[in-house]
Amino acid sequence: MPKNHPFADRWNHNSQQYPRVAELIADQQLVLDVGCGEGTLARYLAGQGHQVVGIDPDSSVLPDDSENTHFMIGDATGLPFADDSFGAVVSVMVLHQTKLELALVEMRRVLRPGGVLVNVGYARNKGVGETLVSIADIPGNLVGRVGTTRWEPPTIKMDALLGWTETRDAIESILPGASWERVGGWRYLSVWQRP
Numbered sequence: 001m002p003k004n005h006p007f008a009d010r011w012n013h014n015s016q017q018y019p020r021v022a023e024l025i026a027d028q029q030l031v032l033d034v035g036c037g038e039g040t041l042a043r044y045l046a047g048q049g050h051q052v053v054g055i056d057p058d059s060s061v062l063p064d065d066s067e068n069t070h071f072m073i074g075d076a077t078g079l080p081f082a083d084d085s086f087g088a089v090v091s092v093m094v095l096h097q098t099k100l101e102l103a104l105v106e107m108r109r110v111l112r113p114g115g116v117l118v119n120v121g122y123a124r125n126k127g128v129g130e131t132l133v134s135i136a137d138i139p140g141n142l143v144g145r146v147g148t149t150r151w152e153p154p155t156i157k158m159d160a161l162l163g164w165t166e167t168r169d170a171i172e173s174i175l176p177g178a179s180w181e182r183v184g185g186w187r188y189l190s191v192w193q194r195p
């Protein structure tokens with residue numbers, strides 16, 4: 001129920017997915033949050049026992065380091081880390097703001113073998129089918145936010161250019177075998193484990 005959700009008091013279409021992201025990377029110690037913004041997801045994951053590095057090009061929102069978090073300026077398309085560095089890479093609502101393929105290649109590169117890459121994002125409705133799926137999300141979202149407090153962090157927002165299917169195809173071309181599903185809040189969730 002939303003009122004028991006850890007982000008019920010900071011509710012938006014991204015934060016509602018943070019617990020799911022945390023579940024998916026529970027076994028990984030060192031985590032990179034790409035496009036971390038003001039750091040709420042990174043701090044949440046650190047609170048669950050992970051060591052988290054957050055990276056974002058927008059210095060105006062990057063927070064100070066806190067326990068088990070380190071934040072730095074950087075870009076998804078040129079991650080300043082060695083190959084095989086992280087057990088998990090997570091990224092929420094970032095791929096549509098950058099060169100998606102380049103960012104995925106970089107996320108894949110810095111992930112160690114066996115590591116988990118989680119992307120949450122959104123896309124543009126292209127065609128009747130995609131529009132209908134998005135319309136079908138409306139009732140669940142209206143019900144889901146009852147009892148929550150809307151949260152609007154001061155991070156950069158942009159419209160998506162790629163459609164949902166285009167985004168899925170692009171992800172699967174870089175990350176063969178990645179899962180991909182539409183989740184609440186007009187988002188997709190994609191998970192890939194590096195062989």
Ligand SMILES: C[S@@+](CC[C@H](N)C(=O)[O-])C[C@H]1O[C@@H](n2cnc3c(N)ncnc32)[C@H](O)[C@@H]1O
Pocket residue numbers: 014015034035036037038041055056057058061074075076077091092093094097098099153155156157158
């Ligand atoms: C909509 S915000 C999402 C922030 C955060 N992940 C969240 O869950 O609230 C998008 C973030 O992506 C960052 N961003 C945009 N282009 C980026 C890039 N090329 N590399 C890394 N981050 C980028 C923006 O600065 C912004 O903080």
